[in-house]
Amino acid sequence: MKCRQISKKLSAYLDQELTTGVAKQVEEHLITCEFCRLDLAELRRTRQTAAAALYEMAASAEPSAQAWSSLQSRLKVGQISHKKKEQSWLSRLAPGWKVDINVGLLGEFVMKQKIAVLLSGVLIFGILGFFLTYKNVTPVSAKQILEKAYEVQKAANLATGISHIKVERYSNYEAKEGKDAGITSILENYTDYQTGNYRLVEYFSPEMKVRHVDGYDGKFTYSSDYLDRTRKDETLVVYRSPQSREKLSVLDDMGPIFSAEETFEAMRMDPKITLESMMSSSDGKKAYVLVAVHTMDKQYFNINGKVSVLEGGTSRERMVFDASTYELLETETTVKKDGNEIITNSLVFLTREALPKDARVIWDMTDLKGIKLEDDLDWTKGDLIPEKITEKELASQTSTAYLLENVPQGFELTITANPNQKKNPYYLYVARYQNAAGDYFNIQSTENEPISQYKDEAQEVFDLKDGMKAFIYNKANDSLTGDVYQMARVKVSENATILINSTLSLEKVKSLLDGLVKVK
Amino acid sequence: MLPAKNEKQEKAFSDLFEKYKNLVYKTAFLMFGSKEDADEALQEVFIQVYRFLPGYDPRRGAMTTWLYRITINYCLAHRRKQTISLEPLEDVDILAMQEPVETRVQANIDRRSIRHAIMDLSEKQRVVIILRYYWDLPYKEIAQILSIPLGTVKSRIDLALKTLGTTFQLFSAEPAKDASSIWERVL
Numbered sequence: 001m002k003c004r005q006i007s008k009k010l011s012a013y014l015d016q017e018l019t020t021g022v023a024k025q026v027e028e029h030l031i032t033c034e035f036c037r038l039d040l041a042e043l044r045r046t047r048q049t050a051a052a053a054l055y056e057m058a059a060s061a062e063p064s065a066q067a068w069s070s071l072q073s074r075l076k077v078g079q080i081s082h083k084k085k086e087q088s089w090l091s092r093l094a095p096g097w098k099v100d101i102n103v104g105l106l107g108e109f110v111m112k113q114k115i116a117v118l119l120s121g122v123l124i125f126g127i128l129g130f131f132l133t134y135k136n137v138t139p140v141s142a143k144q145i146l147e148k149a150y151e152v153q154k155a156a157n158l159a160t161g162i163s164h165i166k167v168e169r170y171s172n173y174e175a176k177e178g179k180d181a182g183i184t185s186i187l188e189n190y191t192d193y194q195t196g197n198y199r200l201v202e203y204f205s206p207e208m209k210v211r212h213v214d215g216y217d218g219k220f221t222y223s224s225d226y227l228d229r230t231r232k233d234e235t236l237v238v239y240r241s242p243q244s245r246e247k248l249s250v251l252d253d254m255g256p257i258f259s260a261e262e263t264f265e266a267m268r269m270d271p272k273i274t275l276e277s278m279m280s281s282s283d284g285k286k287a288y289v290l291v292a293v294h295t296m297d298k299q300y301f302n303i304n305g306k307v308s309v310l311e312g313g314t315s316r317e318r319m320v321f322d323a324s325t326y327e328l329l330e331t332e333t334t335v336k337k338d339g340n341e342i343i344t345n346s347l348v349f350l351t352r353e354a355l356p357k358d359a360r361v362i363w364d365m366t367d368l369k370g371i372k373l374e375d376d377l378d379w380t381k382g383d384l385i386p387e388k389i390t391e392k393e394l395a396s397q398t399s400t401a402y403l404l405e406n407v408p409q410g411f412e413l414t415i416t417a418n419p420n421q422k423k424n425p426y427y428l429y430v431a432r433y434q435n436a437a438g439d440y441f442n443i444q445s446t447e448n449e450p451i452s453q454y455k456d457e458a459q460e461v462f463d464l465k466d467g468m469k470a471f472i473y474n475k476a477n478d479s480l481t482g483d484v485y486q487m488a489r490v491k492v493s494e495n496a497t498i499l500i501n502s503t504l505s506l507e508k509v510k511s512l513l514d515g516l517v518k519v520k
Numbered sequence: 521m522l523p524a525k526n527e528k529q530e531k532a533f534s535d536l537f538e539k540y541k542n543l544v545y546k547t548a549f550l551m552f553g554s555k556e557d558a559d560e561a562l563q564e565v566f567i568q569v570y571r572f573l574p575g576y577d578p579r580r581g582a583m584t585t586w587l588y589r590i591t592i593n594y595c596l597a598h599r600r601k602q603t604i605s606l607e608p609l610e611d612v613d614i615l616a617m618q619e620p621v622e623t624r625v626q627a628n629i630d631r632r633s634i635r636h637a638i639m640d641l642s643e644k645q646r647v648v649i650i651l652r653y654y655w656d657l658p659y660k661e662i663a664q665i666l667s668i669p670l671g672t673v674k675s676r677i678d679l680a681l682k683t684l685g686t687t688f689q690l691f692s693a694e695p696a697k698d699a700s701s702i703w704e705r706v707l
Contacts, residue, residue: 008678011678017658046681049684049688050638050681051654054550055654057549057638058549061546062545063559063562064559068537071563437577439577
């Protein structure tokens with residue numbers, strides 16, 4: 001070996017990290033080469049000097065005596081829970097995948113999934129901007145936006161109390177220009193984490209006319225149509241559909257409760273998000289402004305049958321955080337159009353508080369004026385909450401459901417699906433296998449896109465039994481939870497595809513996939 | 521307000537803290553060079569530990585590997601504004617006491633410079649130096665902690681040592697041989 005090669009190996013040689021064969025080669029060279037011997041001696045000195053310096057530095061470094069008690073108080077204040085995030089598919093993101101958008105609010109159910117790595121914790125803040133990167137997208141529902149706001153709020157509300165959030169939202173998705181370009185609305189939400197009751201009402205502002213309703217009072221799910229500007233004069237119909245609390249899966253395993261600070265820090269770590277500035281208000285409050293730049297594909301909007309186009313480009317999403325509490329104060333998304341920066345979306349938090357658990361909230365919507373409450377006893381009209389179903393019920397609902405032949409040892413299976421799926425292009429369900437440690441293996445149905453759309457991005461492709469083909473994607477890191485996810489797409493048949501995501505190792509995922517079978 | 525954590529879990533966590541607080545604290549201190557930053561890191565890391573402990577699977581690796589990883593990730597994510605506030609050197613070097621004043625002063629200068637040299641390393645290089653030469657971890661474990669290939673560990677250590685070697689020489693007024701001989705005796 002030449003000196004140059006030897007030189008690179010000397011430190012490993014001193015650390016005894018070379019294989020016997022290579023170490024021998026180094027030794028043989030050293031016998032004959034004085035230069036390398038000198039290098040070795042110097043390296044040895046450097047190692048010793050460095051080690052000694054590190055020892056000396058660290059010798060004086062001890063944790064303070066109060067460290068434990070500080071930690072204790074922080075743990076209580078932050079109310080950190082170590083439950084894993086529930087993979088509720090309705091509006092949340094299977095980690096690593098872009099969202100399934102439920103656009104029931106426009107009377108159409110459009111589901112799109114693309115492969116991308118998104119911080120699920122960024123969703124709340126990204127949710128207003130990222131959906132713009134879809135093709136054929138339609139606006140996200142207010143419920144989805146606020147569900148994410150709850151996560152930030154959960155830390156303060158856990159175990160007791162009812163969260164109360166009120167935001168003012170401006171939407172102008174088509175980036176129209178002019179005074180009447182967008183719609184301003186107020187969204188007010190109450191959520192009781194103990195019982196699972198929730199109430200979301202959106203009003204046109206400033207008239208305060210009810211635009212959309214969503215809720216659950218323990219016995220009924222309330223859901224409504226969604227009035228856009230052209231239908232402002234109509235009376236909103238709110239459907240009341242019976243759903244029993246036992247069947248609902250929403251409350252189980254509510255997921256990690258991230259404090260506002262943690263969410264902020266996770267976003268700070270996202271390379272696509274930058275800290276733009278720090279602002280001070282006249283009353284001495286300080287706020288951070290983070291910016292995320294998204295690239296946008298050309299999009300088509302279909303609103304009540306009328307199609308409009310927004311050209312591609314970049315959108316900029318600003319997020320304003322309270323510098324001391326890390327709470328999100330405002331967001332604003334802008335796009336450039338004809339040289340002008342136009343606001344397509346903005347959100348301002350007006351209220352964010354925890355009410356006592358016995359606070360009186362009218363969950364059954366009877367206080368709302370200007371709406372028509374209609375009973376939807378056969379579940380054909382309302383938007384329902386996903387329910388837990390059995391394997392048998394799953395089989396009876398669809399002929400293209402896939403599960404693992406056997407439940408892996410130590411795991412429990414929960415299958416959830418929305419009872420009302422008549423509008424859906426395909427039957428949507430999520431089968432979640434979870435163990436006590438919180439590891440999970442999820443199977444969910446997904447749009448049956450042609451393989452050509454995604455096969456090239458797969459890290460690995462392999463065949464399963466019965467002609468099924470699995471496409472494994474890059475592990476995704478949820479920088480908020482620190483979890484590493486495996487993802488796969490499995491083409492189970494000509495007309496069905498499923499998504500897999502799991503915190504188990506790749507080997508384990510592959511071996512579980514061997515047991516994938518069609519549910520009969 | 522916390523969801524009820526049973527006594528057993530609380531005790532396990534407090535034992536963990538006692539056992540590993542130095543691992544976390546000293547690593548953070550060596551990375552940041554400041555006690556304040558190390559204090560903060562200790563808190564933040566153990567908050568993460570508290571949160572993810574149920575998800576920790578011993579089959580995936582040793583507890584220490586896991587802890588190093590969380591700590592290093594924290595340190596790398598929280599780049600401090602770099603004027604490392606090095607703590608004032610304590611004059612407790614017994615051996616140096618035996619030297620004449622001039623050499624002691626020189627030794628102090630050298631020590632400070634050596635520390636600076638270490639802190640001037642890029643974070644990626646400093647991390648491997650700390651894990652290898654302070655904690656004496658094998659390359660394989662370092663590779664696991666940092667999620668990098670073994671070869672990268674080797675080359676990073678090599679580069680870091682060579683960088684340090686050059687810097688140490690520049691700083692010492694005496695030829696390199698003598699400066700390091702003080703340290704050899706300390707060891």
